[in-house]
Amino acid sequence: MKEFSVLDDETSRRAGFAIVLVEPQLGENIGMVARAMANFGLADLRLVNPRDGWPSEKARAAASRADHVIDAVSLYDTVEEATADLNFVLATTARARDSFKPVRGPEEAAADLRRRAAEGQGTGILFGRERWGLNNHEVGLADEIVTFPVDPKFASLNIAQAVLLMSYAWQAAGRGGDLSPRFEAKLPEPATKDDLFRLFHHLxxxxxxxxxxxxxxxxxxxxxNLRTMLTKANLSEPEVHTLRGVIKAFDYEAAQLRKKLGDAS
Amino acid sequence: MKEFSVLDDETSRRAGFAIVLVEPQLGENIGMVARAMANFGLADLRLVNPRDGWPSEKARAAASRADHVIDAVSLYDTVEEATADLNFVLATTARARDSFKPVRGPEEAAADLRRRAAEGQGTGILFGRERWGLNNHEVGLADEIVTFPVDPKFASLNIAQAVLLMSYAWQAAGRGGDLSPRFEAKLPEPATKDDLFRLFHHLxxxxxxxxxxxxxxxxxxxxxNLRTMLTKANLSEPEVHTLRGVIKAFDYEAAQLRKKLGDAS
Structure with missing residues (x-):
């Protein structure tokens, strides 16, 4: 039961997935998230600008001895930095959005995360602020959306509950037995988010x-629109390289023409 | 989606299952349990000797507007009285016991609860005290045991988390194979091949x-390589339009520069 063991090095961190909390407000909630993760053998907790700073004694107290998760927390200034080393990222949202990204339920999302992790991909899930979730820019950085099948008349999961359900679904997917290799063409691994973000900025x-x-x-x-399209395309590293070559060709053409214009004037 | 609706009479209470909290200590926890239940359409909450009495303002505050669950709470002196009208009762335990009762995981237990509820049986689950769970007498009153597949090195679910997972498993069992989320992104249909081929030629x-x-x-x-990548991206018609706009921007830049160069020479 490998998936039950507490993960303790970079290799085994990849066996799970990263939980990325975007601007969490309360230390208690960060601690409860760590505790929820630890129950299901997850240990890669990333914080983007926690409101009350870090480290947090309130978080440690609420983690209820999940000290290995609290001690391994990594801090970032932006969602881009927090996901730079990952290949596939989900965003959690509570409500429908005008989005063309695929929307998954927890079991479906968890099974896909497991499959990607087994292929060596780094995966993660973004969870938004307690009060208002993720903004459109942040959702735009993710590949797909995951949402929880709660009663539409009473949808009120707190952040630790959402992490708990996702961690549980991930662990349940591992027990499911449907981890058999898929007999598909071997698709290249998606580029890291850092590669993708650099492509955005170049373009x-x-x-x-x-x-x-x-x-x-x-x-x-x-x-x-551009970012959504490029994210949806699920580009591999060689494809990102190709697209950057395309942009460079236009850059070079314009630079040469400007140079000639400078020489001519 | 009958199972999503808030249950409001005796018949529909039977469509779900009863959550029985045995001597809960903190009002906050009772409220968090109510909130967890409400997310998954459950509404039959029974308390056996809550330590700090009932009603509880702390419970209502922590329930975060799950007032219909708090208002419908029923109070009992003993587990026997709290389960008297039920046909089938599970006991939650965190550790192995000297017991000859069957032990189930949450999905298996939830599927069985659903089947029994569909036959008209009243079902319920006992959750023990925050500090030390259920005693042997109380476990002895249940038909079977349900336990959560947490990491044995870090098993630390609080009572509201345990209720949340069980409620989620119950709801998931009702969805059966249908893992579709509540809302679907309206994925646009792929562009026609003619649009795609025109994009190839333009680029x-x-x-x-x-x-x-x-x-x-x-x-x-x-x-x-370019064509493979653009095909794989499964572009919609608006996306093809966007990409052609991108290429046109570079076309226009180069044309303007060439025009200036012509004027200058």
Missing amino acids: EASLERAGYFFPEPKREVMTQ | EASLERAGYFFPEPKREVMTQ
Whole structure:
């Protein structure tokens, strides 16, 4: 029962998935999340800008002896940094959004996370702020959405409960037995999020130069559309490389023309 | 989705199962249990000798608007009285005991509860005191034992978490094979191949102009790589439109620069 053991090094961290709490407000909740994770053998807890700072004695107290999770917490300034080394990221949302990302239930999401982890992919799930969840930019950074099948008349899971259910579903998927290799074409592993984010920035800088973001009020939605499309494409590292080559060709062309123009004037 | 609806009369209470808290110590925990239940459409909460009495303002506050569960709480002096009207009762335990009762996991137990409820049986689950659970007499009153598959090195579920997992398992058992979430992203349908082929040609013509296809012997494989990637991305018509806008921005930039260069020479 390997999946029950407490994970204690980088290799075994990859056997599980990362829990990313975005701007958590209360130390108690961070502690309860750590405790929930530990029950199901998860240990990779990442915090993006915890409101009350870190370390937190309230978190440690609420973790109820899940000290190995609290001690291994990593801190980040942005969701981009917190997910840079991961290949596949889910965002939790409580309500429907105008999103073209696939929406999964917990069991389905957990089975997919297990399959990806078995292939060596780094995976993670974003959980939003206690009061209002994730913003559109943050959801936009994820590959897919996971939501919990709660009563629509009373949907009130706190963050630790949501983490508990997802951790339980992950562990249950491991017991399910459906871990048999899929006889599919071996798809290349998705690029890390860091590679993808660098592609975003490269493309956006080149498009800025070319005058794409016009009119100005549409900049935000144009950027989101591009990012959503590139995320959805589930690009491998070689594909990211190819696309950056495409952008570089346009960069080079414009630079050469500008140089000639400078020489001519 | 009958099982999602809030249960409000004796008949529909029987569609779910009773949560029986034996000598719960903290009002907060009773409230968190009510909140956990409400998320999954359960409403029959029974208390045996709550330490701090009943009603409890702390319980109501912690229930976070699950008032219909708090208002319907029933009080008993003994486990025998609390389960008198039920046909089948499970006891939750965290550790192995000297017992000849069957021990079930949550999914198995939940499926059995659903089957019995469908036959009209009244069912319930006993949860013990925060500090030390159920005593042997109380476990002896149950038909079977249910336990949670937590990491034996870190087994630390509080009472509300245990109720949450059991409620979730019960709801999941009702969904059976249907793992679809409550809301679906409206995934746009893929663009027509004609749209896709026009995108190929546009991109390739622009890249030709920019000098991307170099060295010449690699032209074929570079073209194939681009087409494979764009096909794999399963682009919708609006996405094809967006990508053509991106290419047009680079086209326009180069054309403007060439025009200036022509004017300058």
